[in-house]
Amino acid sequence: MRKNTYFTQRDAENLERLDAILQNDLPDFCLDYFVGISSQTTTLTRLNYAYDIRTFFTYVSKRITRIGKKSTKDITPMDIEQLSPFEIEAFLSYVEIYRDQEGNIVKNGSTGKSRKLAAIRSMIKYLEKKGIIKYNPTTTVDTPKYREKEIIRLEGDEVGALMDVVDYGTGLSSHQMRYQENTRTRDLAIVGMLLGTGIRVSELVGLDVDDINFDELSFVVTRKGGARVILYFNDEVAGYLADYITLRNSMKLPKDEHALFISLQKRRITTRAVENIVKKYSSVATPLKHITPHKLRSTFGTQLYRTTGDIYVVADVLGHKDVNTTKRHYAAITDDIRRNASKKVSIRGELPPEGEDND
Secondary structure: OOOOOHHHHHHHHHHHHHHHHHHHOOOOHHHHHHHHOOOOOOHHHHHHHHHHHHHHHHHHHHHOHHHOOOOHHHOOHHHHHOOOHHHHHHHHHHOOEEEOOOOOEEEOOHHHHHHHHHHHHHHHHHHHHOOOOOOOOOOOOOOOOOOOOOOOOOOHHHHHHHHHHHHHOOOOOHHHHHHHHHHHHHHHHHHHHHHHHOOOHHHHHOOEHHHEEOOOOEEEEEOHHHOEEEEEOOHHHHHHHHHHHHHHHOOOOOOOOOEOOEOOOOOEOOHHHHHHHHHHHHHHHOOOOOOOHHHHHHHHHHHHHHHHOOHHHHHHHHOOOOHHHHHHHOHHHHHHHHHHHHHOOOOOOOOOOOOOOOO
16 A cells, blocks of 8 residues: 555645744753653644744743743743743633734634643643753642533534535525536545545545555544554445546646645645535535534434434544544433433334343
């Protein structure tokens, strides 16, 4: 099996960005920290941690006067050790809405604040573990309370309406219809894969042609962390894929382009392009719902859970490392499954045939 190079290239780009931040914005001791966590984290996680730590150090250098308005490069472990829990909490309050280095307004809810606190805690815990500092100011800082959001998903008739828009272009503008003539077959395969397999948009754009196996109705997907796993699709999705691959094989593509899904520029499609594709069709099919590729993933997960009633199967297929994540997202459906299960239990129904156990 040929190794998928898309994710290798993406990791290389993430590491280049991380190195630039370390060289230009963060103090030298941060390099040791990122090397230390490299074996337990993905390149994307480390890059996001670097962004969050840079935001934190920028706040410390500008807002905490006793630090002496140092540049972020000059902040020392002792400066970090001298911070109080209140100052960490003040930072979390600050990032609720602020302007970044480019002047853009950034907003963070409880999830964003929690991620930033996790990055800070991870770094400080590393310094503490290595004996560089003795006091950890984050120990008594509470993690922002996570507020569960209602999961937005498509119901059965809405799934059909979405696929009809993709297939026939009903409701699209004349400008959109001109593109529709060139992208219909591809877009049916893209939306069909998202709805029929529940893969992440990043996993979808990373698929190569030779990841698809029509004999087994399966495909190999690269999960978070780089694990390669086999998933399956049904006959309907197979039909969309077969039509698209036939079309793809007729294209004049660069010899080094192995991507399954191709943009109009004849290169691997981007996650942003897939997000725009889903937005275009769903805004017509379900205008009252803001549908994204992740919502299509939730739709698949909901259908799979309702069909199997097995949360562990759902967690495995969706690639959740912790089944509690799956339980949290699909907790509301559990009541539906319990209700349906209760209807299948008969108190005064037919007795089992003679000779069978009655346990």
